[in-house]
Amino acid sequence: MMRRNPRSDVKATVKQAIACARLAGSETVEAEHLLLALAGKPGTIAYAVLSEAGLDAQRISDALAVEQAASLAAVGVTALTSPLPTYLPEARQMGQSSRLALTRAAAAAKARKDRRMRSTHLLIGVLSADVGRVPRALAHAGVDRGRMLAECHAALDHHQRTAS
Protein backbone atom coordinates (compact mmCIF):
# COMPACT_ATOMS: atom_id res chain seq x y z
CA MET A 1 0.00 0.00 0.00
CA MET A 2 2.78 2.43 0.86
CA ARG A 3 5.19 1.62 -1.94
CA ARG A 4 3.71 4.02 -4.45
CA ASN A 5 5.67 7.07 -5.41
CA PRO A 6 3.83 9.80 -3.46
CA ARG A 7 4.34 12.43 -6.11
CA SER A 8 2.87 10.31 -8.88
CA ASP A 9 0.14 9.37 -6.42
CA VAL A 10 -1.00 13.00 -6.19
CA LYS A 11 -0.48 13.63 -9.88
CA ALA A 12 -2.59 10.61 -10.80
CA THR A 13 -5.33 11.75 -8.41
CA VAL A 14 -5.47 15.22 -9.94
CA LYS A 15 -5.55 13.68 -13.41
CA GLN A 16 -8.43 11.46 -12.33
CA ALA A 17 -10.19 14.48 -10.78
CA ILE A 18 -10.04 16.24 -14.16
CA ALA A 19 -11.79 13.22 -15.68
CA CYS A 20 -14.37 13.24 -12.85
CA ALA A 21 -15.07 16.95 -13.46
CA ARG A 22 -15.61 16.29 -17.14
CA LEU A 23 -18.01 13.42 -16.43
CA ALA A 24 -19.91 15.64 -13.99
CA GLY A 25 -20.31 18.29 -16.69
CA SER A 26 -18.15 20.82 -14.84
CA GLU A 27 -15.82 23.21 -16.62
CA THR A 28 -13.67 23.56 -13.54
CA VAL A 29 -12.11 20.90 -11.33
CA GLU A 30 -13.56 21.33 -7.86
CA ALA A 31 -12.88 19.79 -4.46
CA GLU A 32 -15.68 17.27 -4.93
CA HIS A 33 -13.91 15.96 -8.03
CA LEU A 34 -10.73 15.45 -6.02
CA LEU A 35 -12.82 13.55 -3.48
CA LEU A 36 -14.39 11.39 -6.21
CA ALA A 37 -10.93 10.68 -7.62
CA LEU A 38 -9.61 9.67 -4.19
CA ALA A 39 -12.61 7.37 -3.69
CA GLY A 40 -11.93 5.68 -7.02
CA LYS A 41 -8.33 4.76 -6.34
CA PRO A 42 -7.97 1.55 -4.30
CA GLY A 43 -4.74 0.78 -2.50
CA THR A 44 -4.23 4.15 -0.84
CA ILE A 45 -4.76 5.34 2.73
CA ALA A 46 -7.27 7.90 1.44
CA TYR A 47 -9.30 5.15 -0.21
CA ALA A 48 -9.20 3.06 2.98
CA VAL A 49 -10.36 6.00 5.13
CA LEU A 50 -13.21 6.77 2.73
CA SER A 51 -14.24 3.09 2.49
CA GLU A 52 -14.21 2.80 6.26
CA ALA A 53 -16.75 5.66 6.33
CA GLY A 54 -18.82 3.83 3.71
CA LEU A 55 -17.93 6.27 0.96
CA ASP A 56 -17.33 5.03 -2.55
CA ALA A 57 -17.54 7.16 -5.70
CA GLN A 58 -21.21 6.30 -6.23
CA ARG A 59 -22.23 7.24 -2.70
CA ILE A 60 -20.33 10.53 -2.98
CA SER A 61 -22.02 11.30 -6.32
CA ASP A 62 -25.39 10.51 -4.77
CA ALA A 63 -24.66 12.74 -1.78
CA LEU A 64 -23.63 15.60 -4.09
CA ALA A 65 -26.86 15.19 -6.05
CA VAL A 66 -28.92 15.22 -2.85
CA GLU A 67 -27.08 18.34 -1.69
CA GLN A 68 -27.75 20.11 -4.97
CA ALA A 69 -31.42 19.09 -4.98
CA ALA A 70 -31.85 20.29 -1.38
CA SER A 71 -30.16 23.63 -2.13
CA LEU A 72 -32.42 24.16 -5.16
CA ALA A 73 -35.52 23.05 -3.28
CA ALA A 74 -34.88 25.86 -0.78
CA VAL A 75 -36.02 28.33 -3.45
CA GLY A 76 -38.70 26.08 -4.86
CA VAL A 77 -36.69 24.82 -7.83
CA THR A 78 -37.06 21.21 -8.81
CA ALA A 79 -34.27 20.55 -11.26
CA LEU A 80 -35.33 18.52 -14.21
CA THR A 81 -31.78 17.80 -15.23
CA SER A 82 -30.82 14.30 -16.21
CA PRO A 83 -28.42 12.57 -13.85
CA LEU A 84 -25.81 12.55 -16.59
CA PRO A 85 -24.92 15.80 -18.31
CA THR A 86 -25.73 15.89 -21.98
CA TYR A 87 -22.37 17.36 -22.88
CA LEU A 88 -18.93 16.79 -21.52
CA PRO A 89 -16.89 19.98 -21.26
CA GLU A 90 -13.14 20.15 -21.11
CA ALA A 91 -12.35 20.77 -17.46
CA ARG A 92 -9.91 23.51 -18.31
CA GLN A 93 -8.88 24.84 -14.95
CA MET A 94 -8.76 24.14 -11.26
CA GLY A 95 -11.66 25.78 -9.45
CA GLN A 96 -11.25 27.75 -6.27
CA SER A 97 -12.37 24.89 -4.02
CA SER A 98 -9.76 22.47 -5.41
CA ARG A 99 -7.05 25.14 -5.21
CA LEU A 100 -7.93 25.63 -1.56
CA ALA A 101 -7.88 21.87 -0.99
CA LEU A 102 -4.41 21.62 -2.57
CA THR A 103 -3.15 24.57 -0.51
CA ARG A 104 -4.51 22.97 2.66
CA ALA A 105 -3.01 19.61 1.68
CA ALA A 106 0.41 21.21 1.27
CA ALA A 107 -0.01 23.06 4.58
CA ALA A 108 -0.96 19.81 6.32
CA ALA A 109 2.13 18.06 4.93
CA LYS A 110 4.32 20.96 6.05
CA ALA A 111 2.76 21.12 9.52
CA ARG A 112 3.31 17.40 9.95
CA LYS A 113 6.87 17.70 8.62
CA ASP A 114 6.06 15.07 6.01
CA ARG A 115 8.58 15.38 3.24
CA ARG A 116 6.18 14.81 0.40
CA MET A 117 2.56 15.40 -0.28
CA ARG A 118 0.66 12.21 -0.93
CA SER A 119 -2.99 11.44 -1.59
CA THR A 120 -3.67 11.20 2.15
CA HIS A 121 -2.72 14.87 2.47
CA LEU A 122 -5.01 15.63 -0.45
CA LEU A 123 -7.90 14.00 1.40
CA ILE A 124 -7.02 16.06 4.49
CA GLY A 125 -7.10 19.16 2.28
CA VAL A 126 -10.50 18.27 0.85
CA LEU A 127 -11.99 17.33 4.23
CA SER A 128 -10.68 20.48 5.93
CA ALA A 129 -13.26 22.70 4.23
CA ASP A 130 -16.01 23.77 6.62
CA VAL A 131 -18.20 25.28 3.95
CA GLY A 132 -18.97 24.41 0.35
CA ARG A 133 -20.33 21.43 -1.51
CA VAL A 134 -18.11 18.72 0.00
CA PRO A 135 -18.92 19.25 3.70
CA ARG A 136 -22.59 19.76 2.85
CA ALA A 137 -22.75 16.57 0.79
CA LEU A 138 -20.92 14.60 3.47
CA ALA A 139 -23.34 15.90 6.08
CA HIS A 140 -26.23 14.72 3.89
CA ALA A 141 -24.54 11.32 3.72
CA GLY A 142 -24.31 11.29 7.52
CA VAL A 143 -20.52 11.02 7.47
CA ASP A 144 -18.30 12.35 10.24
CA ARG A 145 -15.66 14.55 8.57
CA GLY A 146 -13.74 15.11 11.78
CA ARG A 147 -13.38 11.40 12.32
CA MET A 148 -12.08 10.85 8.80
CA LEU A 149 -9.56 13.66 9.29
CA ALA A 150 -8.37 12.05 12.51
CA GLU A 151 -8.00 8.72 10.72
CA CYS A 152 -5.91 10.33 7.98
CA HIS A 153 -3.57 11.83 10.56
CA ALA A 154 -3.37 8.55 12.49
CA ALA A 155 -2.49 6.66 9.30
CA LEU A 156 0.21 9.20 8.42
CA ASP A 157 1.60 9.01 11.98
CA HIS A 158 1.76 5.25 11.66
CA HIS A 159 3.52 5.52 8.32
CA GLN A 160 6.02 8.03 9.73
CA ARG A 161 6.83 5.73 12.64
CA THR A 162 7.30 2.64 10.49
CA ALA A 163 9.33 4.54 7.90
CA SER A 164 11.82 5.94 10.43
Place this chain on the structure above:
Amino acid sequence: MVHTVPTTYADPGDGLATVVALRQLADQIEADEVARAIRAGWSWARVAEALGVSRQAVHKKHAKRLLLDAPRKGIR
Protein backbone atom coordinates in the same frame (compact mmCIF):
# COMPACT_ATOMS: atom_id res chain seq x y z
CA MET B 1 -39.58 45.05 -4.05
CA VAL B 2 -40.69 41.45 -4.38
CA HIS B 3 -38.79 38.86 -2.41
CA THR B 4 -38.93 35.53 -4.13
CA VAL B 5 -36.32 33.80 -2.07
CA PRO B 6 -36.88 32.54 1.43
CA THR B 7 -35.40 34.72 4.13
CA THR B 8 -35.49 31.95 6.69
CA TYR B 9 -32.28 30.12 5.92
CA ALA B 10 -30.95 28.69 9.15
CA ASP B 11 -27.43 29.47 8.07
CA PRO B 12 -25.84 31.76 5.48
CA GLY B 13 -24.13 28.63 4.15
CA ASP B 14 -27.54 27.31 3.10
CA GLY B 15 -28.31 30.42 1.08
CA LEU B 16 -24.87 30.45 -0.50
CA ALA B 17 -25.20 26.76 -1.38
CA THR B 18 -28.43 27.62 -3.18
CA VAL B 19 -26.52 30.22 -5.22
CA VAL B 20 -23.93 27.59 -6.21
CA ALA B 21 -26.62 25.05 -7.12
CA LEU B 22 -28.53 27.62 -9.21
CA ARG B 23 -25.34 28.59 -11.07
CA GLN B 24 -24.63 24.95 -11.86
CA LEU B 25 -28.17 24.45 -13.06
CA ALA B 26 -28.05 27.63 -15.17
CA ASP B 27 -24.74 26.56 -16.73
CA GLN B 28 -26.15 23.16 -17.60
CA ILE B 29 -29.32 24.62 -19.14
CA GLU B 30 -27.27 27.17 -21.08
CA ALA B 31 -24.96 24.50 -22.46
CA ASP B 32 -27.87 22.31 -23.53
CA GLU B 33 -29.96 25.09 -25.04
CA VAL B 34 -27.10 26.76 -26.91
CA ALA B 35 -26.29 23.37 -28.44
CA ARG B 36 -29.94 22.92 -29.38
CA ALA B 37 -30.18 26.38 -30.93
CA ILE B 38 -27.03 25.96 -33.01
CA ARG B 39 -28.19 22.51 -34.15
CA ALA B 40 -31.50 24.09 -35.14
CA GLY B 41 -29.63 26.55 -37.34
CA TRP B 42 -29.57 29.64 -35.11
CA SER B 43 -26.67 32.00 -35.77
CA TRP B 44 -24.23 32.76 -32.96
CA ALA B 45 -25.42 36.38 -33.08
CA ARG B 46 -29.01 35.31 -32.49
CA VAL B 47 -28.05 32.97 -29.64
CA ALA B 48 -26.00 35.78 -28.09
CA GLU B 49 -28.88 38.24 -28.37
CA ALA B 50 -31.28 35.77 -26.77
CA LEU B 51 -28.87 35.26 -23.89
CA GLY B 52 -28.21 38.97 -23.55
CA VAL B 53 -24.45 38.63 -24.06
CA SER B 54 -22.04 39.50 -26.86
CA ARG B 55 -21.53 37.20 -29.80
CA GLN B 56 -17.85 36.95 -28.84
CA ALA B 57 -18.75 35.86 -25.30
CA VAL B 58 -21.11 33.10 -26.36
CA HIS B 59 -18.77 31.93 -29.11
CA LYS B 60 -15.80 31.81 -26.76
CA LYS B 61 -17.76 29.85 -24.18
CA HIS B 62 -19.47 27.31 -26.41
CA ALA B 63 -18.03 27.15 -29.93
CA LYS B 64 -15.12 24.85 -29.18
CA ARG B 65 -17.12 22.09 -27.56
CA LEU B 66 -19.90 22.31 -30.12
CA LEU B 67 -17.45 22.09 -33.01
CA LEU B 68 -15.74 19.16 -31.30
CA ASP B 69 -19.16 17.54 -30.95
CA ALA B 70 -19.94 18.17 -34.61
CA PRO B 71 -19.16 14.72 -36.03
CA ARG B 72 -21.28 13.14 -33.31
CA LYS B 73 -24.25 15.48 -33.35
CA GLY B 74 -24.27 16.82 -36.87
CA ILE B 75 -23.29 20.41 -36.00
CA ARG B 76 -21.54 22.38 -38.72
